[in-house]
Amino acid sequence: MDDHLLAGRYRLTSLLGRGGMGAVWHARDERLDREVAVKELRLPERLTEEQRRTWSARLDREARAAARLKHPGIVTVHDRITGEDGRPWIVMELVHGRSLADLVEAEGPLPPHRVAQIGLQVLDALRAAHRAGITHRDVKPANVLLESQRVVLTDFGIAAVDGDATLTRTGAVIGTPAFMSPEQVRGLEAGPASDLWSLGATLYAAVEGRPPFDGANTGAVFVAIATEDPPPAVRAGALGPTIMALLQRDADRRPTGEQLRAGLAHLAQEPAVAPAPAAGPAPPRRRRGRPVLIATAVAVALALTAAVAVSAFKLRSDAERDQAARDAYRALTEPPGPEKSMDEVATGELAVTYELCPGTEKCDVAGRVTATMQWLAAQNGVRVVYPPAEMADCGTREGCLISVASPSLTGARIVQSDDRLLLRVFVRAPR
Incomplete structure (x- = not known):
């Protein structure tokens, strides 16, 4: 079908792709002198007349749906035409990629x-x-x-x-x-x-x-x-x-x-690229002929020294993570209720408990959940706050979980305890 002139205007030049029910062609709009993509509906011979009408209607639906949308991220539809055999075609912008x-x-x-x-x-x-x-x-x-x-x-x-009336059979x-x-x-x-x-x-x-x-x-x-x-x-x-x-x-x-x-x-932000390490002096060449016993003893000593160093570093980094978690907690803006406790639940992770309401019977639980989500979203570094799966669970002893995407907050849980509505925020040391 190469070089075929469609509707007296669109000259097909090459096939771009083919699917089960259609093909997309590279074409030139000779009237406006521009490149376009043209989608052809190809149907197997075994289809009934009703099935053919359904597939033709779907191509029309595609043209109508895309034509209603004006957005740089949606392919632009220029025209809908009918071929010599009665089949519909869609003329679209050509995306080079x-x-x-x-x-x-x-x-x-x-x-x-x-x-x-x-x-x-x-x-x-x-x-x-x-x-x-x-x-x-x-x-x-x-x-x-x-x-x-x-x-x-x-x-x-x-x-x-x-x-639009649906073209899909029920079920x-x-x-x-x-x-x-x-x-x-x-x-x-x-x-x-x-x-x-x-x-x-x-x-x-x-x-x-x-x-x-x-x-x-x-x-x-x-x-x-x-x-x-x-x-x-x-x-x-x-x-x-x-x-x-x-x-x-x-x-x-x-x-x-x-x-x-x-x-x-x-x-979507580009990740930071670490600078390449500076070239240092070449490592000294090993002297050959050393006894195996001496080499083994040196290796054991080095291993023990390394183990001690790693242990000391772990202790130091644990303390640093704990401090960083407390720094992250202090960086929170004014919370939605008075602080009740702060517990260490893991190395470098704190659970901070606030009281949202003194009594759940008089508390607007849904309102407090919404206010808590807004508060979490306002914290520094928080990217996304995901709502609880079931809002009704927030006023129970099991509670509900609010997930947070953040370098220093792992999430929050709202629970009922002793007729009080409590918020537990989990804070960790930023990575």
Whole structure:
């Protein structure tokens, strides 16, 4: 089909990529003299007429969904045309770059800060779509395009658009199995939190080199997503807690877009590069012919000396960590209640207890939890504050946990004790 003129205007020049139901061509808009990408719908002959209409409607939906969005992180749709055989085509901007999937395949796992940079731009694109009432429903590395420092989200073919009649049969599951959220796997309605789960799976794949869930077949992948926790992201470093929070099976426990953006913005910063050590004098050459007994004795002496030195250093560094934890505690702004106690729970980690309310029956527990989260978010160095899984648990003796991404705060727990509502903040020495 090379050099084919489509709609008397778009001349196809080369094939850019092909999928199960379509292909993307490099083309030239001869009317405006510009390069474009043209998406072709290719359907197998065995499909029924109803199935053909459904797939054509999905391509139309992609054009409408993307055309409603004006954002630098979302591919721009220029036109929707019909070919000579009646099939729809979409004319889009041409993104000069490769997909995130291609990059990982070519270079292997990416550095965490680079993955955070990519995730931040994809998140901004998703939030723009969500504000416009559009859920993407197919966020994955293959749909993330990289053009120099620009990151572009593409392929809104199965997007859910508010106000549009759904094209999906009740209970049907559509998407890419390894990157589908648990609710999509169960055939439930997908929403913004579903896109954030898929973003988490995309970031996991980028930093680990593989998706968070795998299996011998699609059914096995679905079962794993619906029932299991993903393996820890061992290469993710500081990005790991954010990825794992996004991959929560319970959509209500995932961070919001606003919370996620604060964390990714911090993690996307370039890591400091340590200066190369200065070149020193060449080590002295060993004298040969020394007796083995002497060499062994020297080695034992050195080992004992090293052990003593390490022990002394450990004691000194433990004391330094304890002091650093207390310094971090003193750096907290005025807490939301009077301090009751400060206990050392581990070397370099303190648990500070505050009283939020003298009696839980007269206390607005939800209000105190909200105020506590706001207070935690205002502390120096705090990147993200994750709300408790169940707000109702905060007024019980078991309590609820508020997670924090911070170099000096590991989290906070709100519990009921002796009819009082207490806040325990866990402070550690900054790394």
